[in-house]
Amino acid sequence: xxxxxxxxxxxxxxxxxxxxxxxxxxxxxxxxxxxxxxxxxxxxxxxxxxxxxxxxxxxxxxxxxxxxxxxxxxxxxxxxxxxxxxxxxxxxxxxxxxxxxxxxxxxxxxxxxxxxxxxxxxxxxxxxxxxxxxxxxxxxxxxxxxxxxxxxxxxxxxxxxxxxxxxxxxxxxxxxxxxxxxxxxxxxxxxxxxxxxxxxxxxxxxxxxxxxxxxxxxxxxxxxxxxxxxxxxxxxxxxxxxxxxxxxxxxxxxxxxxxxxxxxxxxxxxxxxxxxxxxxxxxxxxxxxxxxxxxxxxxxxxxxxxxxxxxxxxxxxxxxxxxxxxxxxxxxxxxxxxxxxxxxxxxxxxxxxxxxxxxxxxxxxxxxxxxxxx
Amino acid sequence: xxxxxxxxxxxxxxxxxxxxxxxxxxxxxxxxxxxxxxxxxxxxxxxxxxxxxxxxxxxxxxxxxxxxxxxxxxxxxxxxxxxxxxxxxxxxxxxxxxxxxxxxxxx
Numbered sequence: 001x002x003x004x005x006x007x008x009x010x011x012x013x014x015x016x017x018x019x020x021x022x023x024x025x026x027x028x029x030x031x032x033x034x035x036x037x038x039x040x041x042x043x044x045x046x047x048x049x050x051x052x053x054x055x056x057x058x059x060x061x062x063x064x065x066x067x068x069x070x071x072x073x074x075x076x077x078x079x080x081x082x083x084x085x086x087x088x089x090x091x092x093x094x095x096x097x098x099x100x101x102x103x104x105x106x107x108x109x110x111x112x113x114x115x116x117x118x119x120x121x122x123x124x125x126x127x128x129x130x131x132x133x134x135x136x137x138x139x140x141x142x143x144x145x146x147x148x149x150x151x152x153x154x155x156x157x158x159x160x161x162x163x164x165x166x167x168x169x170x171x172x173x174x175x176x177x178x179x180x181x182x183x184x185x186x187x188x189x190x191x192x193x194x195x196x197x198x199x200x201x202x203x204x205x206x207x208x209x210x211x212x213x214x215x216x217x218x219x220x221x222x223x224x225x226x227x228x229x230x231x232x233x234x235x236x237x238x239x240x241x242x243x244x245x246x247x248x249x250x251x252x253x254x255x256x257x258x259x260x261x262x263x264x265x266x267x268x269x270x271x272x273x274x275x276x277x278x279x280x281x282x283x284x285x286x287x288x289x290x291x292x293x294x295x296x297x298x299x300x301x302x303x304x305x306x307x308x309x310x311x312x313x314x315x316x317x318x319x320x321x322x323x324x325x326x327x328x329x330x331x332x333x334x335x336x337x338x339x340x341x342x343x344x345x346x347x348x349x350x351x352x353x354x355x356x357x358x359x360x361x362x363x364x365x366x367x368x369x370x371x372x373x374x
Numbered sequence: 375x376x377x378x379x380x381x382x383x384x385x386x387x388x389x390x391x392x393x394x395x396x397x398x399x400x401x402x403x404x405x406x407x408x409x410x411x412x413x414x415x416x417x418x419x420x421x422x423x424x425x426x427x428x429x430x431x432x433x434x435x436x437x438x439x440x441x442x443x444x445x446x447x448x449x450x451x452x453x454x455x456x457x458x459x460x461x462x463x464x465x466x467x468x469x470x471x472x473x474x475x476x477x478x479x480x481x
Contacts, residue, residue, distance in 0.1 A: 333390040337457035 026366065033362035040154065042147055043357050045260040049267015050354075054274070061265040069258045073146055074221040076248040076255055081164025081222075082229025083245060088161050090234070097162050099306035100316070104166040105173065107302060107320045111295050112138030112178035118291065123283045125343075127189060131182020132332040132339030133284075136348045137291060138174020139324030140167060142218055143266065144353065146259055148318035148361045152311035153252065155365065159311035167319055168223045175213050175328050179206060179335045186336060209334040216327050266353070273350035280346050288323075288351030292360055296321035300367045310365075313373040317364035322356055323348035378472020381443035382435060385450055386412065387460030389430035396434055398449055403442040405475050408435045416459055437467060437475050 037043065052059045088096060115137040119130035145167050152159050183206045213219070232241055249255075277285060299320030303313040325348040332339055385395055389411075396407045412433045436446060447462055454460045469475060 330390045333388065333458075 026370065029369075030363060030366045033365055034359060036155065037151055037362040038358055040151075041260050042150060042256070042263055046263040046267040046270075046354065046357055049264045049269075050271040050274070051267075053268050053271025059264065059268060061261065061268065066262065066265045069262045070217075071221060072258055073255065073262065074142060074218055075225045077142065077146065077164050077167070078222040078225025079229040079244070079248045081162070081167075082226040082231075083233045084161030085165055085226065086230045086233035089230075096160075096307065097165070100160070100162070100166060100303065100308055100312070101169055103302040103306040104169045104316065104320075107295075107299055107316075108138065108170045108173040109177055110298070111320060112174045112181070114295070115291060116178060116181060118287065123287065126338070127185045128182055128336040128338035129340055129343055131178050131185070132336050132341075133287075133344045133347060135175045135178035135182070135332050136323045136325065136328040136344045137295070137352075138178050139172070139328050140170045140174070140319045141322040141324055141326075141348075141353060142167060142222065143259075143262065144322035144356050144361075145315065145319050146255070147263070147357055148315045148364075150252070150256055150259065151361050152314050152365070155311075157309070157311040157314070157365075159315040160308055163312060163315050164222065164226060166316060168219065168226060170319055171219055171222075171324070171327060172213060175324070175331055176210055179209060179331060182336045182339075186338065205334045209331040212334070213327050213331045218327055263357070266349075270350050270354055273346050276342055276346040277350060280343055284343060284347050285351055288347040289355050292321035292323075292352050292356060293363065296360060296364045297367055300364055300373070301371050304368065304371045304373045308373065310368050310373045313368035313371070314361065314365040317367060318356060318361050321352075321360055321364065323352045325349045325353065375470065376472075377468035377470060378475070380437050380467055380469045380472055380475055381440050382437055382465045382467040383443045383446050383462065384465070385434040385446075385460060385462045386414070386431065387454070388458050389432045391454060391458055391460070392432040392434050395446075395450060395454070399434075399436050399438075399446050402445045402449065404436040404438045404446065406436075409433070416461070437469055439475065 049059065051057070085097075112134040115134035116130050119125045119133055120127065123130070125133070145163070149159060149163065232244070247254075296317040300313045300317035303316035308316060325345060328348070329341060329345055332344060333341060383399075385392070392409060396409060399407055410433050412431050414431050436443070438446065443464055447464060450460065450462050
């Protein structure tokens with residue numbers, strides 16, 4: 001158990017019971033899960049990165065190494081995903097896959113809209129800022145997927161084999177919907193303004209931005225390797241296939257080790273962003289924590305309805321809750337230049353990502369148990 | 375050695391729009407450009423924190439006759455100054471083999 005002060009615990013427990021959602025026993029189980037997650041190398045490396053930046057320490061990850069690791073992680077997720085998908089397809093056809101895929105697509109379409117509505121009407125943010133942040137939260141973060149997947153494997157509840165397919169499904173529609181919404185609404189606003197000032201309205205770069213998202217590195221590598229893994233599993237002699245599998249899978253060793261280095265770098269970057277928390281204000285900080293919990297719950301719940309296992313529901317919850325900070329920022333910058341990038345990047349990278357890595361994933365795990373996933 | 379008096383247009387800002395500006399420069403009459411990744415900090419700096427396409431800062435340079443230089447700077451200031459973190463400036467340069475920079479406009 002995490003050593004919470006007893007006084008705090010005695011206040012917190014009845015409060016949680018009052019909420020009626022979790023019993024005291026479930027609450028301690030969540031704490032237990034948190035502890036099992038927090039005191040593991042991946043979040044600790046992230047923490048080390050943050051601490052190092054704050055105290056001006058000397059860790060420096062070479063840019064080329066960081067980019068190379070990103071390539072390996074994406075290729076590995078795609079390749080192993082494609083391989084597992086081929087097995088699943090071979091055994092069950094599409095019967096087990098189509099429901100989770102549909103659920104993911106629905107989630108990908110709903111999360112940008114819920115985010116937009118909350119930001120615009122509850123937070124009172126501008127159209128461009130709301131849509132820009134919604135694009136980040138509608139999409140997903142492959143690193144959060146990798147960490148969630150490692151977590152469920154560590155807890156001996158590996159996720160369904162086709163989860164990488166769901167990650168690629170989730171990446172695009174969220175960004176697209178938020179950008180289309182934002183571009184349409186702000187084009188109307190801009191047209192009104194240009195009619196008033198007599199200045200020509202600027203053309204939107206929506207098509208170009210969406211093309212760049214679809215053909216960006218994360219989609220190309222992950223979806224590309226998914227197809228390669230799928231085809232080669234079906235058509236290659238298993239003996240010849242084995243070395244490729246061993247390299248990308250490597251009993252999880254390479255993947256997890258490299259993930260530690262990657263998270264260290266993410267920590268260094270997030271640490272620099274911490275100062276911006278003051279600039280974005282309390283609403284966005286709360287949004288960056290509460291919205292993932294809501295989206296995560298829907299992910300877990302729909303995943304359970306679609307027939308995912310315990311690990312699968314947890315991972316789906318985590319990727320639905322996560323916010324993109326690689327594919328979304330340039331697309332938003334091109335399409336909605338009025339949106340302030342400090343808001344969206346800080347929320348995605350300095351609030352939601354650390355929250356998910358440290359607390360979110362074990363919470364989604366407990367939510368998955370709570371909805372009855374096995 | 376003959377040196378030709380020309381203008382150097384330098385645009386520094388968000389990577390996400392630099393290629394568009396470079397293409398537009400060519401369209402406006404520049405015979406070429408140089409694009410490089412740089413590190414820096416400015417009043418609107420919200421970048422240089424993570425290595426994604428949109429987060430980088432880039433420097434774009436054109437060597438052009440003065441009328442093309444003015445057109446490029448006008449375009450950049452109209453289209454990008456309002457919302458993007460971008461700065462642009464103009465300097466006088468003396469260029470070796472300068473005739474090839476003036477070919478397109480005939481100047």
